[in-house]
Amino acid sequence: MPSVTVRVPAKVNLVLSVGPRRPDGFHELATVFHTVSLFDEVVASPAEEVSVTIEGAQADSVPVDESNLAVQAARTLAAYAGVTTGARLLVRKGIPVAGGMAGGSADAAAALVACDALWGTGLGRAELSILGTRLGSDVSFGLVGGTALGTGRGERLTPAMVGGTFHWVLAIAESGLSTPEVYAELDRQRGKRAVAAPTVAPEVLAALRAGDAEALGAVLDNDLQPAACTLAPELEATLETGLGLGALGAVVSGSGPTCAFLVRDPEQALDVAMGLAAAEVSADVQRASGPVPGARVVT
Numbered sequence: 001m002p003s004v005t006v007r008v009p010a011k012v013n014l015v016l017s018v019g020p021r022r023p024d025g026f027h028e029l030a031t032v033f034h035t036v037s038l039f040d041e042v043v044a045s046p047a048e049e050v051s052v053t054i055e056g057a058q059a060d061s062v063p064v065d066e067s068n069l070a071v072q073a074a075r076t077l078a079a080y081a082g083v084t085t086g087a088r089l090l091v092r093k094g095i096p097v098a099g100g101m102a103g104g105s106a107d108a109a110a111a112l113v114a115c116d117a118l119w120g121t122g123l124g125r126a127e128l129s130i131l132g133t134r135l136g137s138d139v140s141f142g143l144v145g146g147t148a149l150g151t152g153r154g155e156r157l158t159p160a161m162v163g164g165t166f167h168w169v170l171a172i173a174e175s176g177l178s179t180p181e182v183y184a185e186l187d188r189q190r191g192k193r194a195v196a197a198p199t200v201a202p203e204v205l206a207a208l209r210a211g212d213a214e215a216l217g218a219v220l221d222n223d224l225q226p227a228a229c230t231l232a233p234e235l236e237a238t239l240e241t242g243l244g245l246g247a248l249g250a251v252v253s254g255s256g257p258t259c260a261f262l263v264r265d266p267e268q269a270l271d272v273a274m275g276l277a278a279a280e281v282s283a284d285v286q287r288a289s290g291p292v293p294g295a296r297v298v299t
């Protein structure tokens, strides 16, 4: 069996409304996931054991032991489907590591799709999604991609209608933030205050349907943003710089520290990207567009 290559995109949360902390430690969410064209690739090749190697500028920051989500994904699928062989996984990182763009979950989604094809287990997306949810809250979305309303801990998905392509500039920080630490900081800031049930305003879905970037820019919102900015105070300046350059909206992506700027078109993306790079407020600046499909076999 030849190797299988799967390409999987990063996500930003256009809205991330965080409700109360649940007894299982997760928070109830209402979020709008949106894939953007920054990709990881996972190549799965025949092998007796499951192993992983990582390529890319931030490869050293990704573990290659049991804690690697792609390894966990392969093992979970093998156990579920009764597969006794292994797979050698190669992960080519294009998604920022620990950047709030679900890079780890994307790799898990890609590894599920790649190993399913490599081993001929023939599971449907729905079954892979159930396995994916055991691995991380964002894995289900990595399997489908596009733009979707997420509830529960983010694993219950409803596709959202999108009337066009949106253009983004992403400011990527030098070092990452830990998702559990950002949620813990949010809980600390909330203290004993009562927390309302999470919601997504109808204006967000209307802006998406209309393909109206200006309207969408005005309603980008992330409850984790204040906590991320407390843990990484330099993000305030990054967000202000992008807005000062004329971006239609700015939001910390997921638990951060990547900042996502919505712009009008590819020309404005170039202007804002160049301005952010010149201001030296982040380690790297990338342009992307969305939505794009989720994890797909490319060979």
Ligand code: C5P
Residues within 6 Å of the ligand: 025, 026, 027, 028, 029, 135, 136, 137, 138, 152, 153, 154, 179, 180, 183
């Ligand atoms: O599911 P995932 O591995 O992405 O979650 C990482 C951590 O983020 C969890 O252990 C939890 O601390 C926090 N989290 C949360 N509520 C969610 C999703 C994640 O508290 N809905």
